[in-house]
Amino acid sequence: MNKIFDRPLYAYARSPDQDTATPVRHPVVVVGAGPVGLALAIDLAQQDVPVVVLDDNDKVSFGSRAVCFAKRTLEILDRLGCGEPMVEKGVTWKTGKVFHDTRRIFEFDLLPEGGHRRPAFINLQQYYFEEAQIVRIRDLQEAGKPVEIRGGNKVSAVGRQDDHVRIEIDTPEGSYNLEADWLIACDGANSAIRRMLGHDFVGRVFEDNFLIADIVMQADFPTERRFWFDPPFNPGQSALMHKQPDSVWRLDFQLGWNIDREAEKEPERVKARVREMLGKDTKFELEWVSVYTFQCRRMERFTDGRVIFAGDSAHQVSPFGARGANSGIQDADNLAWKLKLVIDGTAPESLIESYNRERIHATDENILNSTRSTEFITPKSGISRVFRDAVLQLAQHYPFARPMVNSGRLSVPAIYDGGPLNGPDDAALPPRTRPGAPAEEAPLGEGWLLERLGGGFTVLAIGVEVPDMSELEGIPLSVLRLALVAGPELGARYLGAAPGAVYLIRPDQHVAARWTRWDKDGLKAALRRATGRA
Amino acid sequence: MARLVTTPNIPDPDGFYAELVAVHDGLSAERSAALNARLILLLANQIGDRAVLSDAIAAAAKTG
Numbered sequence: 303m304n305k306i307f308d309r310p311l312y313a314y315a316r317s318p319d320q321d322t323a324t325p326v327r328h329p330v331v332v333v334g335a336g337p338v339g340l341a342l343a344i345d346l347a348q349q350d351v352p353v354v355v356l357d358d359n360d361k362v363s364f365g366s367r368a369v370c371f372a373k374r375t376l377e378i379l380d381r382l383g384c385g386e387p388m389v390e391k392g393v394t395w396k397t398g399k400v401f402h403d404t405r406r407i408f409e410f411d412l413l414p415e416g417g418h419r420r421p422a423f424i425n426l427q428q429y430y431f432e433e434a435q436i437v438r439i440r441d442l443q444e445a446g447k448p449v450e451i452r453g454g455n456k457v458s459a460v461g462r463q464d465d466h467v468r469i470e471i472d473t474p475e476g477s478y479n480l481e482a483d484w485l486i487a488c489d490g491a492n493s494a495i496r497r498m499l500g501h502d503f504v505g506r507v508f509e510d511n512f513l514i515a516d517i518v519m520q521a522d523f524p525t526e527r528r529f530w531f532d533p534p535f536n537p538g539q540s541a542l543m544h545k546q547p548d549s550v551w552r553l554d555f556q557l558g559w560n561i562d563r564e565a566e567k568e569p570e571r572v573k574a575r576v577r578e579m580l581g582k583d584t585k586f587e588l589e590w591v592s593v594y595t596f597q598c599r600r601m602e603r604f605t606d607g608r609v610i611f612a613g614d615s616a617h618q619v620s621p622f623g624a625r626g627a628n629s630g631i632q633d634a635d636n637l638a639w640k641l642k643l644v645i646d647g648t649a650p651e652s653l654i655e656s657y658n659r660e661r662i663h664a665t666d667e668n669i670l671n672s673t674r675s676t677e678f679i680t681p682k683s684g685i686s687r688v689f690r691d692a693v694l695q696l697a698q699h700y701p702f703a704r705p706m707v708n709s710g711r712l713s714v715p716a717i718y719d720g721g722p723l724n725g726p727d728d729a730a731l732p733p734r735t736r737p738g739a740p741a742e743e744a745p746l747g748e749g750w751l752l753e754r755l756g757g758g759f760t761v762l763a764i765g766v767e768v769p770d771m772s773e774l775e776g777i778p779l780s781v782l783r784l785a786l787v788a789g790p791e792l793g794a795r796y797l798g799a800a801p802g803a804v805y806l807i808r809p810d811q812h813v814a815a816r817w818t819r820w821d822k823d824g825l826k827a828a829l830r831r832a833t834g835r836a
Numbered sequence: 837m838a839r840l841v842t843t844p845n846i847p848d849p850d851g852f853y854a855e856l857v858a859v860h861d862g863l864s865a866e867r868s869a870a871l872n873a874r875l876i877l878l879l880a881n882q883i884g885d886r887a888v889l890s891d892a893i894a895a896a897a898k899t900g
């Protein structure tokens with residue numbers, strides 16, 4: 303059995319900040335070293351923004367939580383310099399099977415098209431995910447980047463000031479205070495900071511319990527997502543199976559509402575369930591058992607002056623679309639470059655408001671998808687169940703009903719349609735790369751497009767002459783010129799029928815604006831808009 | 837845009853009606869409801885026009 307979650311990765315150590323007469327001021331303090339806080343810390347450190355991460359613990363996430371990490375997350379991790387080890391360790395998958403009762407009703411493929419560097423999904427235990435992030439932070443520290451993680455540092459009070467935040471921290475050696483120009487609360491669904499500042503976190507509670515059993519088993523089932531509606535081994539409920547690294551399998555059983563949670567967790571009871579599901583002679587060991595419930599909810603705003611909420615502290619969804627950690631990583635991706643520009647003084651503080659707007663838009667989409675999946679998996683009324691079962695029955699025979707089967711709409715990134723930073727579009731260009739969308743991957747002969755975009759603003763010119771530039775009105779920017787011959791995917795994803803195009807791409811690799819010709823004034827205006835100056 | 841047709845549009849109204857009722861002969865209320873649901877889904881797919889479907893849902897809700 304793997305003991306990675308027993309090993310301290312950032313043990314408490316006394317900081318000189320604990321011995322000063324007045325609190326030390328830091329540009330950015332991140333509270334919480336979960337996947338979201340760590341992603342943000344890496345992103346800021348890469349851009350030379352000094353960042354201190356505080357966590358009350360000193361280890362990776364305990365037990366079994368997130369497993370499925372989506373393609374967009376992997377693309378962001380590539381930019382953060384830790385995608386490769388995760389993909390290497392993870393189990394790659396893109397297909398799934400859906401069962402109803404004893405019948406297999408259909409199969410799906412989440413990424414039928416080629417020309418992507420990263421798979422639709424990898425499965426990787428959350429503790430490996432966080433471990434790879436910590437390794438990346440250690441590498442950045444070696445390279446002299448300004449990032450620090452302080453374990454055993456529990457935030458016990460925060461005070462909002464006009465231009466900074468006061469933070470009180472408990473440690474094994476007593477408490478101390480810090481100040482931060484910006485405090486980023488990545489302290490999870492039970493966010494203490496949210497509570498201290500008196501913010502509501504309302505939404506829907508779903509009256510249902512789910513049992514997780516992570517088992518170690520040698521088996522040669524294909525690496526795919528398997529979902530059962532009303533299977534004989536869990537009548538009237540659902541079940542889900544995913545393969546993880548180290549021969550670990552995630553089994554997830556819906557239990558219903560009125561159950562005895564402690565009794566359900568009894569190892570013998572769980573083992574009996576597993577044998578009923580996989581066959582009575584199946585050899586396996588239980589690695590982890592837990593029972594969880596969930597809610598779909600979000601904060602009304604994700605920013606409160608100099609305090610910003612990201613990840614589970616700001617929003618929570620059901621696990622069925624794997625939209626929790628995946629969307630949190632996108633929060634960090636959206637926020638880091640904005641903080642960098644604001645801290646450097648190249649963009650106004652109001653740019654941070656676009657984080658609030660864009661990520662609330664994304665969160666509402668995630669909550670909508672996650673709520674709909676939950677309704678389908680656990681119909682709330684008699685008639686809802688009648689329609690659900692009708693869809694399942696029809697789906698086995700007729701393809702038309704299959705898109706209605708909702709066993710979880712798996713995480714895809716939100717497109718910031720109508721977003722405050724979007725500039726002009728040109729209707730001749732393909733919709734998938736419109737302003738607000740994340741740049742689509744495309745193979746470029748030797749390498750890949752996204753790795754060539756780097757981490758700043760990029761002017762991507764395909765088949766259009768553009769001059770050299772390294773900045774425009776004080777905003778650093780680079781030019782990437784590509785010939786039309788670079789490959790069919792590049793043309794299909796970025797040009798459509800147009801002969802050429804110029805794209806302005808943000809540091810988080812979302813498209814800001816695009817044209818079919820070189821328009822310097824248009825570019826300037828779009829850049830002003832994308833940096834909150836217009 | 838296509839609109840919900842609310843004027844007579846089925847050539848053999850009596851025959852259709854008889855067939856619709858007959859398919860439920862001998863079914864429990866539960867199995868009837870299940871059959872109706874399958875039928876609605878099949879017909880909805882045939883219509884395919886999202887706006888017409890919304891009109892039909894609204895028209896049905898309004899008339900009860």
Ligand SMILES: Cc1cc2nc3c(=O)[nH]c(=O)nc-3n(C[C@H](O)[C@H](O)[C@H](O)COP(=O)(O)OP(=O)(O)OC[C@H]3O[C@@H](n4cnc5c(N)ncnc54)[C@H](O)[C@@H]3O)c2cc1C
Pocket residue numbers: 333334335336337338339356357358359363366367368369370371428455456457458488489490491493494495514594612613614615621624625626627628629630
């Ligand atoms: C069963 C299950 C399955 C899931 N599956 C998936 C999946 O497949 N894909 C997916 O994307 N998501 C999934 N999720 C969701 C995912 O686990 C969360 O969305 C993710 O962990 C959120 O990350 P975070 O960094 O925002 O918060 P957390 O991971 O909760 O981290 C918060 C951190 O803050 C620290 N902290 C809290 N309070 C303080 C304080 N006062 N002072 C200092 N530190 C503090 C905590 O110690 C912790 O380290 C799943 C969740 C569950 C429960």
